[in-house]
Structures are given as structure tokens and as C-alpha cells.
Amino acid sequence: MTNSNDKPREDLEGELHRRYSQAFEQYANLTRAFMSGGPGAATPAAPPADFTKTLSDWFQNSLAGPGTDVSQFWNRFTGAQSTAPAAAVASPLDALLTKQEAIARRLFELAGQCQRLQSQLSAHWAGVGQSAASHFSAAMPGAAAQSPQQIYAAWIENAEQAYKQAAQSAEYVQLLAALTNAAHAFKAEQGALVELWAKFFDQPTRTELDALNTQVRELREQVRQLRAGLRS
């Protein structure tokens, strides 16, 4: 559960500090890479190699943030860890083994699928970064005459345009949907595994809680109707 009152203020200042550091370093790296062939030396035909590499990395990390492991980024949302199924399979409780193995296999398949899709997404952004490098160099032949801040602002503008175009492409939309669906499938299978264990240990299961929840909702609706009847 997210709750602002539970968050120590250190989270906020720490996060901002981290963000600023990353943005600051990225800004410096971009500037340094762009200038690596000498100010204004970049040409449309041959952007500096460092610049191309830096931009490709920039695009690959656009969602997760610089220096963030993209696969960890996705795992955070699913609560999924690739080691979880292995640990579950190691259970000595034979009664659960058959069902559990089937779920575990499915989890492994989904983990593999997630990793493949993450790689494809990275490759997608690497390609966008490479073509953007040429585009940026071509767009700013007079870079030497501009301030670093102006150049940076132009990169941001160009990067957003390149990103938006790529993000609307059929390839990206399909990849993103496939990854999202795989992540949700993974999470759902994990839930099924937990359900088995909860039942085995006589703990409330999700199904039982949902049934109770439905009863409460029905009762609440009856109260609302009674209240409405009293009002009228």
C-alpha cells in the first residue's frame, strides 16, 4: 500500500538527490561525448562514436532511468524474482508437488519470456538511439556557437520527438503489450502458487477473501437501497 504518511521524508530528498545526480551526470556525459571530436566536429555522416553509444544507452534506459537495471525495473512491478519458482519447487511436501511443478514450469516459461521481451525492448531503443545520434548531429551543425544548456535543451527536444515516434510504432506497442501481459501472467501464476500453499496450511486464500468481499459488497448495497427507500 502506498501512503504518503508512511514515507519518511528522507525518501523524498534522497530520491531527488539521486535524480539530480543522474541528470547532472547524463548532461555532462552527453556534452562530453558530443564534444569528443572537437566542438562542432560532429557531422551527419559520422557522429562521434562515444556520442552514439551514449545516446543508445540513454534511450535504452529511458524508462528505468540511467544506471538502472531494466529487468529489475520490470520485476519490481510484478514482485517477480526468477529464483522464486526454484525455491518453491524445492518443497518436500509431496501432496502439492504435481500442481506446484506445473505452476513452476509456467513461471519459468514466463520469466524467460519476460527476459526475451526485455532484450527486444532494449534492442529497439538501441536502434532508436543510433539513428537519433545521426539526426542530432545533422540538426546542430552550429553547435559550437550555442551554449551547452541550449544544446542540451535541443537534445531533450529531439530525444522526445524520436522517442514519441518510436513509442507509437507498431513494433514497440506490440512489445510493450507482450511484456506487460507476460508480467501479469507471471504475477497471476505466483498468486496461484500462493493459493495452493495457503490452502495447505489452512490459511485464508484469495478466493475465500474475494467471496467474503463479495458478501460485504452485497450487504453494503442492500443498506444503500434501504437508505434510499427511507429518503423517499
Next chain:
Amino acid sequence: MSDRLPTVVAGMPDAAELLPSLRASAERIFATHQDGCSARTAVWREGKRVLYRYEASHARHLRTPLLICYALVNRPYMMDLQPNRSLIRDLLAAGIDVYLIDWGYPDAADRLTDIDDYVNATLDDCVEFLKGECAVPAVDLLGVCQGGTLALCYAALHPENVKNLITMVTPVDFKTPDNVLSMWAQGVDVELLTRSGNVSGEFLNALFLSLMPFRLTQQKYLSLADFANDDSALEHFMRMEHWISDSPDQAARACGEFITWFFKENRLIEGGLRLGGREVRLSDIHCPILNAYALKDHLVPPGASRALRSLTASTDYSELCVDVGHIGMYVSSKAKREVAPAIAQWLAARDA
């Protein structure tokens, strides 16, 4: 870090230099309460959902109370972020009696909550409460973003309860060609999503940021360098950041329904939306409507909001177009000058 940086960034504070200012601002922010800056009283509550009444700062001139229906995907204190950036304060100052629904933070117990619950139960309960409390036959309803979509559904299903309707940055047509979020939503397997539980606020937040990742996760933070010696600007920046990261999880069923009915099937336009067993038809809305949208909105493109103009039966329909972005609609200085006064004037003219 400085020795590793090229000379072009000389003059900008490095992260270590900035830290004391960040710390001081955070201390100030957390020393005060975090769910808005204005005094308010909880007047109705059911579970996690609370209806607040804001304390009047000026005499109340308008007879009809204004109920704010905020989006489910963010926290509503954006409407009352800080004293000089508070739409609610500006409305109070104009003599309006302001109420706001806080949907709370859904957890696993709320995974079956659906849109019908939000519209026909909570929103309707709040309206009925206000009708009794204020002795009025109908309320003024202000829906914000996704809350505007819910407000439209409510006004269509319960037209007798809504005297005047204001929609702010509200998506109506979810399939305009510039709606990137909608493109991304088309391939989502909603059955899987719903089965896998509530949708995390952190994920949604990342999704929204990924609409403009270079501006929103990098360039924006470099601007901190400009605020290092400006306490007021830094504090505002940090309040915004706190709000952005404070995204509630979304009830699985309601989220799945919203994606299917609105993003995928565009039912407000195409028809076929049913809540509580009744069809939602925007043509059933006859009350005066003020549709406010932001010209530079990257989340809800202007066309998505403007679509409303031809869909209702209202003979008193107005638009307020403000040259700001989505969030700027609540907290920008331009919005402060234009939005609250326009709403107050519009409501006052229709309060008889």
C-alpha cells in the same frame, strides 16, 4: 564529482552541494500536514473513502455546494497543494462551499471494487449526503481528469442530482490519434491484469513518466540547480515530486473495466457503456457544462476533452482552454489567474 565533469557544467551545483537545500525543504514540507494545506473536516466516511468539507475562508455566496470528484490514479491534494497554489483556496475565496471526495488507497481488500461502486455507490452517497446537509435539490459537480469521466457517467445516470457540471482535463474520446497512452493500452490483456491483482501505483506512475521520459525524468531535475538558492521554488518542486510519487494502487476490477470500456472500446463515444444495469448516455446530460482543458496536455490531449461538445444535450455548454500542461491546470501561475476565477464566475452566474 566535479573533477570528472567537463568545464561546460561549471557553475552548476553538484549533487552534494544541493543536498542541504533539499534537506531543509523536505523538513519544512513534512513539518506540515501533507494532504493539502487548507483546513477541512471529514463529514462522511465509508471504509477508505472520505468526503471532506473545506473550511470557508470567506463568506459563502453560492447556495449550491461544489463537489470535487478527483481521479482514482493520483491523490486529490493536488487541488490544494500549497497556499499560493491551491485551486480549492481560490474557490473558497470566491465564496464557494467546497467538498472533495478522497478515494483513499485501495488495497487487496478492494480488488473487486468496480466502476459502478465508485459512481453509483460512493459518488452517489456523497451527492445524497450533500443534498441533505445543504438542503439543495442538486449539487455542482467538478470532475478532474479520470474523475471527470466518472462525473460524466454520474451526471448521465443521475441528471436530477447535478445542477452544474464542470469537467477539467477530462478524457471523453479515448481514441484521438495523439493519445499515446491509449495506443499502449490496446494490447493489454485485461483478464490477466484483473486476475493478477491490483495495479501498482508505482507502475502507473512509471507509465505516465514514460510518455515524456527525457523531460520528466532528466531535464526536470537539472532545473533543481536553479532552485538551490530559492527556498520557495524548491519547496514547490518538492511538493510536486512528493505528489507524483504518491500514486495509489488501482483496484484491479475497476482498472480493468476502465481500460476495456474507455481506452479500448471508447464507449462514451461508441455507446454501450452500462453501469448498475443502466446505459450511460451522455445525451441524457442537460445541465450547464463548463469543459476546461489544457492546450499542452500530453496525458489527455485537448481533442480528447473537446469531444464532449457534441455529445450532450446541454444547451449551455462552454469551454475554457488554458495554455498549460496537464498538471499546470491546477498549480501553474497561469491557471491560478485564469481557472479558479473562470469557474467561480461561471458557477455564480448559474446559482439561481
